[in-house]
Amino acid sequence: MENSTAYTVPAWVPEGAQRYLDHTEAGRSIRDIARSAGCHASTILRQIRRIETRRDDPLVDAALQSLAQTHFLSNDMQSTQFGAVADQESAQAVADTEFDREALRVLRRLCETGAVLAVAEDMDKAVVVRDGGENGTARTAVVDCSVAQAMALNDWISCDNPGRISRYRISTPGRAALSQLVAKSENQARTRSEFGMSEAPSAFQHRPASPDTRAAQAQAQRRMRYSAAESPLIALSRRRDRQGQPFLDETLVSAGERLREDFELAQIGPQVTQNWERFLSGGVGEGASRDEFAGQGSSDARDRVARALSELGPGLSDITLRCCCYLEGLEQTEKRMGWSARSGKIVLRIALQRLKRHYDEQAERDRMIG
Numbered sequence: 434m435e436n437s438t439a440y441t442v443p444a445w446v447p448e449g450a451q452r453y454l455d456h457t458e459a460g461r462s463i464r465d466i467a468r469s470a471g472c473h474a475s476t477i478l479r480q481i482r483r484i485e486t487r488r489d490d491p492l493v494d495a496a497l498q499s500l501a502q503t504h505f506l507s508n509d510m511q512s513t514q515f516g517a518v519a520d521q522e523s524a525q526a527v528a529d530t531e532f533d534r535e536a537l538r539v540l541r542r543l544c545e546t547g548a549v550l551a552v553a554e555d556m557d558k559a560v561v562v563r564d565g566g567e568n569g570t571a572r573t574a575v576v577d578c579s580v581a582q583a584m585a586l587n588d589w590i591s592c593d594n595p596g597r598i599s600r601y602r603i604s605t606p607g608r609a610a611l612s613q614l615v616a617k618s619e620n621q622a623r624t625r626s627e628f629g630m631s632e633a634p635s636a637f638q639h640r641p642a643s644p645d646t647r648a649a650q651a652q653a654q655r656r657m658r659y660s661a662a663e664s665p666l667i668a669l670s671r672r673r674d675r676q677g678q679p680f681l682d683e684t685l686v687s688a689g690e691r692l693r694e695d696f697e698l699a700q701i702g703p704q705v706t707q708n709w710e711r712f713l714s715g716g717v718g719e720g721a722s723r724d725e726f727a728g729q730g731s732s733d734a735r736d737r738v739a740r741a742l743s744e745l746g747p748g749l750s751d752i753t754l755r756c757c758c759y760l761e762g763l764e765q766t767e768k769r770m771g772w773s774a775r776s777g778k779i780v781l782r783i784a785l786q787r788l789k790r791h792y793d794e795q796a797e798r799d800r801m802i803g
Contacts, residue, residue, distance in 0.1 A: 492585035
């Protein structure tokens with residue numbers, strides 16, 4: 434749709450919300466918006482009424498308020514900032530790409546069985562939690578409220594009973610959006626692989642990356658993901674052994690999910706160049722110094738991942754990194770490692786047992802005094 438307003442809004446804002454803000458914040462008449470859009474005025478009126486009724490949802494209401502305050506300025510302020518339009522458009526392009534990446538991460542988590550997005554009033558962060566049955570709930574992701582607001586405005590998540598703590602679940606449009614984001618991510622990775630550049634600015638990247646960096650990013654993006662809905666650990670935890678017990682109990686799954694959360698946090702930064710490849714098939718060594726990656730991503734999360742993989746050692750760190758962090762399927766990992774069929778799940782369980790012991794030892798060490 435051709436933008437009917439002189440105001441610049443993020444690419445993720447749906448058409449109906451743009452027209453609603455055009456009418457309520459920019460002061461344009463419904464007939465004027467209809468002429469610009471090439472449709473009947475009653476169509477615009479229905480869209481505006483629908484958005485207005487959705488403001489009972491706290492995330493939708495907050496998203497509209499934020500867009501009004503950030504992107505719908507007065508004429509005086511527009512003219513004052515006219516010289517910075519190019520910079521604003523460039524920053525907005527980076528922000529849109531960053532939103533796509535975060536939405537992809539969160540929607541994947543919400544597709545897992547029993548997962549909900551919990552949002553509390555006056556909090557800057559929301560969390561994705563998954564019901565573990567008798568073992569309680571497990572936190573699987575932390576989300577900025579701005580991302581949650583954008584997803585609610587797009588109707589990707591829905592809440593049946595808003596309150597002090599509102600619980601959102603992925604909707605049918607959200608599942609469709611997840612498929613589109615997965616396809617978009619894979620297409621961009623293929624473009625970087627074939628041509629050495631992306632079609633759009635890369636997320637969390639503000640300066641051109643070196644050829645080696647682009648190749649490493651493309652290789653990481655090309656790795657096969659187990660599915661858009663769940664990780665290999667979730668699927669494996671549903672299997673039963675000969676005694677009828679889960680092949681992976683909740684504590685082992687939680688250990689793997691904890692490593693994955695730290696891994697995702699470690700990727701956040703102005704330029705992602707962390708070299709996790711030294712933990713793949715080539716053994717684990719201390720050859721790479723911490724200073725080599727200083728300032729890239731979250732240093733605490735990066736150190737936690739490095740300590741955990743170093744504790745696992747060669748082989749175990751390889752399958753853990755591939756399955757827990759890269760979401761690579763067990764069959765593909767077995768082929769890469771040259772293992773026999775159906776042996777990967779045994780090795781992965783051993784790796785998760787050692788990983789759980791590592792986290793337990795870390796917790797015990799933190800409790801010690803003096």
